[in-house]
Amino acid sequence: xxxxxxxxxxxxxxxxxxxxxxxxxxxxxxxxxxxxxxxxxxxxxxxxxxxxxxxxxxxxxxxxxxxxxxxxxxxxxxxxxxxxxxxxxxxxxxxxxxxxxxxxxxxxxxxxxxxxxxxxxxxxxxxxxxxxxxxxxxxxxxxxxxxxxxxxxxxxxxxxxxxxxxxxxxxxxxxxxxxxxxxxxxxxxxxxxxxxxxxxxxxxxxxxxxxxxxxxxxxxxxxxxxxxxxxxxxxxxxxxxxxxxxxxxxxxxxxxxxxxxxxxxxxxx
Amino acid sequence: xxxxxxxxxxxxxxxxxxxxxxxxxxxxxxxxxxxxxxxxxxxxxxxxxxxxxxxxxxxxxxxxxxxxxxxxxxxxxxxxxxxxxxxxxxxxxxxxxxxxxxxxxxxxxxxxxxxxxxxxxxxxxxxxxxxxxxxxxxxxxxxxxxxxxxxxxxxxxxxxxxxxxxxxxxxxxxxxxxxxxxxxxxxxxxxxxxxxxxxxxxxxxxxxxxxxxxxxxxxxxxxxxxxxxxxxxxxx
Numbered sequence: 334x335x336x337x338x339x340x341x342x343x344x345x346x347x348x349x350x351x352x353x354x355x356x357x358x359x360x361x362x363x364x365x366x367x368x369x370x371x372x373x374x375x376x377x378x379x380x381x382x383x384x385x386x387x388x389x390x391x392x393x394x395x396x397x398x399x400x401x402x403x404x405x406x407x408x409x410x411x412x413x414x415x416x417x418x419x420x421x422x423x424x425x426x427x428x429x430x431x432x433x434x435x436x437x438x439x440x441x442x443x444x445x446x447x448x449x450x451x452x453x454x455x456x457x458x459x460x461x462x463x464x465x466x467x468x469x470x471x472x473x474x475x476x477x478x479x480x481x482x483x484x485x486x487x488x489x490x491x492x493x494x495x496x497x498x499x500x501x502x503x504x505x506x507x508x509x510x511x512x513x514x515x516x517x518x519x520x521x522x523x524x525x526x527x528x529x530x531x532x533x534x535x536x537x538x539x540x541x542x543x544x545x546x547x548x549x550x551x552x553x554x555x556x557x558x559x560x561x562x563x564x565x566x567x568x569x570x571x572x573x574x575x576x577x578x579x580x581x582x583x584x585x586x587x588x589x590x591x592x593x594x595x596x597x598x599x600x601x602x
Numbered sequence: 603x604x605x606x607x608x609x610x611x612x613x614x615x616x617x618x619x620x621x622x623x624x625x626x627x628x629x630x631x632x633x634x635x636x637x638x639x640x641x642x643x644x645x646x647x648x649x650x651x652x653x654x655x656x657x658x659x660x661x662x663x664x665x666x667x668x669x670x671x672x673x674x675x676x677x678x679x680x681x682x683x684x685x686x687x688x689x690x691x692x693x694x695x696x697x698x699x700x701x702x703x704x705x706x707x708x709x710x711x712x713x714x715x716x717x718x719x720x721x722x723x724x725x726x727x728x729x730x731x732x733x734x735x736x737x738x739x740x741x742x743x744x745x746x747x748x749x750x751x752x753x754x755x756x757x758x759x760x761x762x763x764x765x766x767x768x769x770x771x772x773x774x775x776x777x778x779x780x781x782x783x784x785x786x787x788x789x790x791x792x793x794x795x796x797x798x799x800x801x802x803x804x805x806x807x808x809x810x811x812x813x814x815x816x817x818x819x820x821x822x823x824x825x826x827x828x829x830x831x832x833x834x835x836x837x838x
Contacts (some may be wrong), residue, residue: 486703543689
């Protein structure tokens with residue numbers, strides 16, 4: 334890691350001016366983050382890798398076959414999955430916890446270095462890059478949490494009445510889901526239902542030819558999936574079988590690839 | 603009485619209002635009168651339905667109620683109208699909740715900004731004119747129940763935020779519309795918002811000045827009530 338941007342290096346040994354000039358190109362954030370391990374030559378890409386990637390060296394990834402992905406790439410994958418899947422996916426609490434711990438540490442280090450009058454111009458520039466990257470990681474985390482919140486609120490009633498879904502949520506999320514469901518219900522009750530005749534006060538009419546009153550995720554929605562590896566064959570609704578190979582992108586109803594997604598064989602794009 | 607009106611016509615008006623609200627991206631005033639009128643229609647329908655059912659029972663005692671006597675269509679008509687009205691009422695309220703939540707997130711979770719009834723246009727400091735007019739607008743459009751809803755919603759989110767996952771490192775309420783490109787943002791102040799503490803010292807924001815501030819500072823600014831969109835123009 335001779336040419337690393339690891340901020341911890343500065344703390345330990347203060348390497349002399351490193352020759353690489355960092356020019357933050359206007360490249361696509363997600364793409365850049367995704368392509369980090371592949372090209373170590375790109376100084377731009379290394380920053381992110383090092384900020385995030387040093388959590389216990391190479392992170393242990395679920396699957397040995399794939400190229401090892403950094404926690405941040407893992408988060409980006411889960412973030413994309415979450416954004417594209419119609420239903421709520423399992424919470425990635427440990428991953429988030431690790432990232433948050435790391436961000437905290439980086440921020441502290443940055444503060445320390447900023448306060449140090451010996452830091453050179455060049456180092457200040459690097460500190461700025463590190464800060465920028467930290468902001469970006471925070472952005473993804475924020476977006477990830479908010480995406481989950483959005484789904485939780487949308488399907489609050491469904492989630493809080495379906496125990497199988499509870500384990501997919503973190504403690505805080507579950508509490509929010511329950512309190513939100515209660516909140517909406519009491520709002521409806523106070524604004525509308527209590528003034529209606531008692532026969533009409535139910536919130537769960539199940540009538541023929543009418544959509545149910547408790548919204549549920551539409552698991553038949555079409556999604557695009559990309560194979561992260563060669564997958565076992567899957568049965569498509571039309572009756573046939575098909576196989577997703579590594580790198581293949583196909584469009585399919587969500588429920589067809591649901592189990593592959595849960596195992597991390599595929600990702601949604 | 604208004605005999606010319608069909609059942610469900612008022613509910614359609616309510617839905618139209620929701621749709622107009624979406625189309626123009628504004629929050630319309632809570633239509634208490636219309637909601638009450640529909641509720642009254644519901645009661646009327648229910649009593650009509652009950653009396654028809656009794657008639658049917660009298661005409662055809664012990665029947666399964668699904669016979670093809672002359673009254674079945676009447677029952678069906680009343681029932682359909684009742685169900686439809688109820689759905690429309692709930693849809694209207696739900697739509698408003700969604701809009702309120704949007705507003706809530708739009709101001710970065712600063713509930714007082716939406717709810718404060720402060721209308722002093724010459725207010726200094728935090729009660730800048732922009733914030734005051736904004737809140738004045740919204741509060742008057744809410745029903746009391748909606749205010750309660752917003753309060754509890756905010757409380758629930760605060761619990762969530764201080765809970766296991768989210769920490770003070772990542773502020774949930776910052777906008778997520780576009781990823782940060784730079785840690786510094788050039789802002790033009792279009793409203794006086796007084797002296798603000800930033801990580802690197804204090805800045806006195808005066809109208810017309812331009813500053814290069816760190817992006818997190820901008821979030822403080824928007825939390826303080828000088829919303830990014832309304833008062834501080836971000837220029838690249």
